[in-house]
Structure formats: structure tokens, C-alpha cells
Amino acid sequence: MVKSELVRVLNEKLPELRESDVELAVNCMLEQMIAALAIGERIEVRGFGSFSVRQRPPRLARNPKTGETVNLPAKTAVHFKPGKEIRDRVDSTRDQSRITD
Structure with missing residues (x-):
């Protein structure tokens, strides 16, 4: 699943949220995961x-x-x-x- 596809699916499941908010949440989560891996966690x-x-x-x-x-x-x-x-x-x-x- 490509990130944009993930955002679309999440937005369908949570229609009360704006697509831009869902995309921001996904991007924040992925950035935190990358940061944690970068320091060896x-x-x-x-x-x-x-x-x-x-x-x-x-x-x-x-x-x-x-x-x-x-x-x-x-x-x-x-x-x-x-x-x-x-x-x-x-x-x-x-x-x-x-x-x-």
C-alpha cells in the first residue's frame, strides 16, 4: 500500500477527519519511526x-x-x-x- 493509498483508506474509515489531517498524522508517525531507527531503537x-x-x-x-x-x-x-x-x-x-x- 502506497502512502497516499493509506491516507485514502484511513480517510474513508474516519470521514470526520480532513484528508490533510490524516496525511499529517501518517507522516508524523513515519517520521518518528525513522528517527527511532536512526538512533538504534x-x-x-x-x-x-x-x-x-x-x-x-x-x-x-x-x-x-x-x-x-x-x-x-x-x-x-x-x-x-x-x-x-x-x-x-x-x-x-x-x-x-x-x-x-
Whole structure:
């Protein structure tokens, strides 16, 4: 779901709120999540999942086109672990989706 789609859906569920207010609330929430992750905090959204920051060490990789060895620097990555509810819902619709193994 794209952010504008999220705003539209929330606005339909909460028609008493102006679309601009819903958009402001969504943007504030996302900004706070980004700020928390930027300082290394873990975020948990019950029933949805958790976000955390992981450090990846430097490593040697290979360019698949040329076969040349490349040094990749250390980096910080955001990790998402889905909660049980979201895993179960996604699993239950697997046969209806275009996802293949």
C-alpha cells in the first residue's frame, strides 16, 4: 500500500477527519519511526511486526557479470520481522496470490 493509498483508506474509515489531517498524522508517525531507527531503537507494532537495526560487517563479494572480487564496506540495515498475525494472514492468501516458490 502506497502512502497516499493509506491516507485514502484511513480517510474513508474516519470521514470526520480532513484528508490533510490524516496525511499529517501518517507522516508524523513515519517520521518518528525513522528517527527511532536512526538512533538504534527497536520498534514493535503489535500484531504487525518489529523493526530493528542490524550492523553488517564488511565482506568480499563477487561481481556476477565479470567475476571480479569487490570489497563491500560495513553497513547498517533495517530489519523487519513480521508478527504472527501478519504471517498467518499472508500465508492464508498464498494460493490466491501470484507468489511462486
